[in-house]
Amino acid sequence: MKNLFSLFAKNQSLIYKVFLFIVSTLLIIYFLPKGGQFKYNFQKGKPWQYENLYAPFSFTIKKNEDTLKKEREEIRANAIPYFEYDSEVEASVIENFNNNLEVKYIDSLFKTPEKTVERLANVFISDVYKNGVTDEIHNYDNDRLIYLKKGNEIEERNYSQLFKKENLNKKVRELVEKNKVEDVQVLLYNILNEVFEPNVKLNSKLTEASIDAEIKALNPNRGIIEKGGRIIAKGEVVEGDKFQILESLKAEFQSQIWSKNNYLWLLVGYSLLVSLVFLMLFLFLKNYRPYIYNNNTKVTFIFFNIFLMVFLTTLVLKVHSDYVYVVPICILPLILKAFFDPRVGLFVHVLTILLLGFIVPNSFEYMFLQFIAGIVTILTVSELYKRANLFISVGQITLIYILGYFAFFVIQEGNIQTLQWENFGYFILCGLATLFAHPLIYFYEKIFGLVSDVSLLELSDTNSKLLKELSNKAPGTFHHSLNVANLAEASANEIGANSMLVRVGALYHDIGKMLNPTMFTENQANSINSHNELDPKESAQIIIDHVIKGIEIARKNNLPDRVIDFIRTHHGTSLVYYFYKKEREQQGSANKEDFIYPGPIPFSKETAILMMADSVEAASKSLKEPSSTIIDEFVEKIINNQMAQGQFLNANITFKEIEMIKKVLKKKLNNIYHLRVEYPE
Missing domain, CATH: 3.90.105 (Molybdopterin biosynthesis moea protein, domain 2)
Known part of the structure; x- marks a missing residue:
């Protein structure tokens, strides 16, 4: 049992990756369409x-969908509407008319007897209400067939048979002319207009139910x-x-x-394909990005983003397949580039699109557009901390979507007459959704403990609490850090490394000196050196300890691991040569182990650049009469010595890049000391 626990403890990282691999595969298979x-x-x-x-x-x-849509529209256009008939309204109208007539009829004003008026009006009302009265306005032709629902019975009528209240004046005039009672025309109209109420209304619910039934029955x-x-x-x-x-x-x-008999085999097929995708991702990370592969948090972050894109796409497809392009897939390479590098972003984007190819309709068109958009995202989005860059890139991505979709449509249809312009709106919505990358990056930093260029920009502010403290307690070290930051940033720009990251690393690399600033020469205000009273071993330990103390201060102030890496590696496993030599002179021999920094050695271009810039800048202060030739030889000597010690073996940096960095450092130091090239006399 103890051996089993020990084995588990040793391989817990690998076991977690296997667990993540299996869970991710099962979740993706769950979202894949259940069809062969x-x-x-x-x-x-x-x-x-x-x-x-x-x-x-x-x-x-x-x-096809267009044919079905046309047939559905025809059914809706030709559907027979249902009208509800209220049989009680007629009696109410007659009663109200008679009551009003009794009040308003004056014998001395009219020749026609009141009883005659009442009889004519009652017959008129009954005749009109027999077919129904409506005050609703519909776009039906007069010969349009309608259904009149009277209780449980349904009668057929023409729409023209319904009496419209707007025709009341005309009908009253016809009534009085026919019966030669013109003297009561105004009286009749006024009372009828006042008491007339509709007894027929469109039954929308029954009409829609009838239309839906016909559409469902459509072959x-x-x-x-x-x-x-x-x-x-x-x-x-x-x-x-x-x-x-x-x-x-x-x-x-x-x-x-996709039948019960084939269900298992189809699952096996899907499992193999999805597993291959995730296996390629693991192999890429293991071989080319070991610092990500060895960090389970970062691996989980990548898998989470892949799953999120698959989940969102599946969710949108369940609503409507036309909305598939609203999902901002290009956020994926955008965010991965912000936290890692462009190659990781593009590789993960490609694998995610391969998975989505199982889900989306018109998979070739979809994959082509997303591949191109992803490449544009990687190539155009730089310095994400500059807000304008994101807006410009989103505009370019949206344009690529629109041009790609237009090209596919023209190829497939051969014309633009039936072009669905609303799809361009979906691409614009996708672009707007891509702008959500900034707040999403912030949430990811808090949840996964990662750091992006946006956070690095905040950390580079020299007015931040920690850098302010460094400038107050160790002004010499602060000035040295600023010089190193400028040298390192220029070098990083020259070879295409992350200049923002290396600048921030340079600003914080010596914060451990704050705890004992006077033990470092750049902070000594006079010629008195505290090390003269100490044993060389003690002095060396104080110098070496600034790395350990720097890490402690950084963790206490919640600096990201990417920045702490610069504190850990800026001296690598180099030797504190001055005190080692002093120990040998005093004792006759010295143990090298007592004078070596604990490391580790630099493991990236950025950390290697900082080691070179830090060593060159610090040692340049010892030059008494610097000249262009002396500085060139001096830079060559220091960096060649670091290479000879194997300090850059784990860094992903080439000899060519090191030579480029040397040139930058020489040029910058010459500018700092205001030197010109020495011409022969």
Whole structure:
């Protein structure tokens, strides 16, 4: 049991990666569509690249979406509307009319008797309300058939048979002219206009239910292809009926293959493909980015982002497949580039798009557009901490989407008459969503403890609490750090390294000297050297301890690990030569181990640059009469000595890059000392 626990403790990092691999694979498979993959790839408007295709089984030809949409629109346009008839309104209107007539009729003003007026009006009301009265306005033709629902019975009517209240004046005039009672026309109209109420209203619920029933009954098929029938010949262009027949075969194939009998085999196939994708990711990280591979938090961060993109895409597809381009996939390479480097961002982006190819419709078009957009993201987004850069890059990404989609549409349709302009709106929404990268980076920094260029910019502020403390307690060290930062930044720019990271690392690399500033020559205000009273071993230990104390201060002030790495490695495993030599002179011999920094040696271009810049800047203070030649030889000597000690063996830096850094350091030091090239007399 003890041995098992010990084995687990030694391999816990590997065990966690295996667990992450299995969980991620299962989650991705869960989101993959439950259907088999059609073995032929085809595009509308492109020639059929395979041999003649014959129907492997009988299947129905599906109508395309445009045809179905048109048929649904026709059903809706021709649907017979239902109107609700209220039989109680008529009696109420007659009663109200009679009551009003009794009040408003004055014998001396009218020739026509009151009873005659009442009789004519009651007959008129009954006749009008028989077919129904409405005050609603509809865009129906007069001969449009409608259903009038009276209780449980439904009668057919023409829409023109419904009486509209707006026609009341005309009908009253016809009534009085027919019965020759013109003297009561105004009285009749005023009272009828006052008491008339609609007794017919459109029953929207029943009408919609009827339309929905017809749409559901719509036949999605338009024919049958018998088994063995030729579908398409080699070289034929996939368009029109051919395209729709192939789409129907693809849909039928996918629905048939995903059966209970094949379920296990399909899972095996999906598992292998998804596993291969994640295996490639692990191999890439292990071989080319070991600092990420060995950090489980960073590996988890990458897997989380892949899963997030797959989850969001699946979620959007469930709402509507047209919205698939709204998902800001380009946030993935953008964020990974901000935290790691462009190659990691592009590699993970490509693998994620391969996974999404199983999920999205028109996978070739989707993958092509996303690949191009991802490459543009990697190539254009630089210095993310500058807000304008993100806006410019988002504009370029959106333009690439629009141009790519337009090109595919023209190839497939051969014209732009049916171009769906709303898709351009989706691309614009995708671009706007990509702007969410900045707040997302902030959340990731807090959740996963990572650091981006945006945070580095904040840390480079010399008015920050820690750097202020350094400038107050150890002004010489602070000035030295600023000089080193300038040298290191210029060197990083020359070889394409992360200049912001190396500048921040340089600013904080010597913060350990704050605890005992006078023990370091740059902070000694007079000629009195405290080391003269100490044993060389003690002096060496004080010098070496500034690295350990610097790490402690950095952790106490929550500096990111990427910055602490510069504190740990800026002296590597070099020798405190001055006190080692002094010990040998005093004692006759010295133990090298007592005078060597604990390391580790630099493991990146940035940490290697800092070691060179720090050593050169510190040692340059000892030059009494610096000249251009002396500085050149001096830089060569220091850096060559570091190379001879193997300080750059773990750093991903080439000899060519080291030579470029030497040139930058020589040029900068010459500028600092205001030197010119010495000309022969």
